[in-house]
Amino acid sequence: SVSLIRYAGVLIGTTLTSLGGAYLTLAHTNQFVEGITTGRGFIALAVVVFGRWSPKGAFWSSLLFGLFYALQLRLQAIANITIPYQFLQALPYVMTLLTLILLRGRAISPKALGVPYQKSA
Structure with missing residues (x-):
């Protein structure tokens, strides 16, 4: 169904975005920096x-x-x-x-x- 595919797309997209943000904070800079993705x-x-x-x-x-x-x-x-x-x-x-x-x-x-x-x- 179209709705299921859209929800799955949003879920996968937010998961990948979260992993990218975690990588920037933990692996790239090793500290929290406000506005790191600005x-x-x-x-x-x-x-x-x-x-x-x-x-x-x-x-x-x-x-x-x-x-x-x-x-x-x-x-x-x-x-x-x-x-x-x-x-x-x-x-x-x-x-x-x-x-x-x-x-x-x-x-x-x-x-x-x-x-x-x-x-x-």
């Missing part, structure tokens, strides 16, 4: 749009945006770069905006997006 939801939406609303596309686009995030971390670690670290931290978000600007008008969302399911009689 701005990443925006990037997640861009991943879905850039991936053209498909799981395979979202996978590849998440790798691309993950590369942008890892790149800014690596550039900060290089000692002889004279760019302020704030500019490097903004790199994933700037690349996200540039990607969305380049996709403007070509990213087509599913027709049923946001339309509630109504069981027909």
Whole structure:
């Protein structure tokens, strides 16, 4: 049934989101930091749009945006770069905006997006 699939999707999505948040807190930083995921939801939406609303596309686009995030971390670690670290931290978000600007008008969302399911009689 459609309702069962939607509930299962929400349950699986929230479980994966919770595991991601737990990873960031426990494994990545080893401490609680308020606002640790700030701005990443925006990037997640861009991943879905850039991936053209498909799981395979979202996978590849998440790798691309993950590369942008890892790149800014690596550039900060290089000692002889004279760019302020704030500019490097903004790199994933700037690349996200540039990607969305380049996709403007070509990213087509599913027709049923946001339309509630109504069981027909």
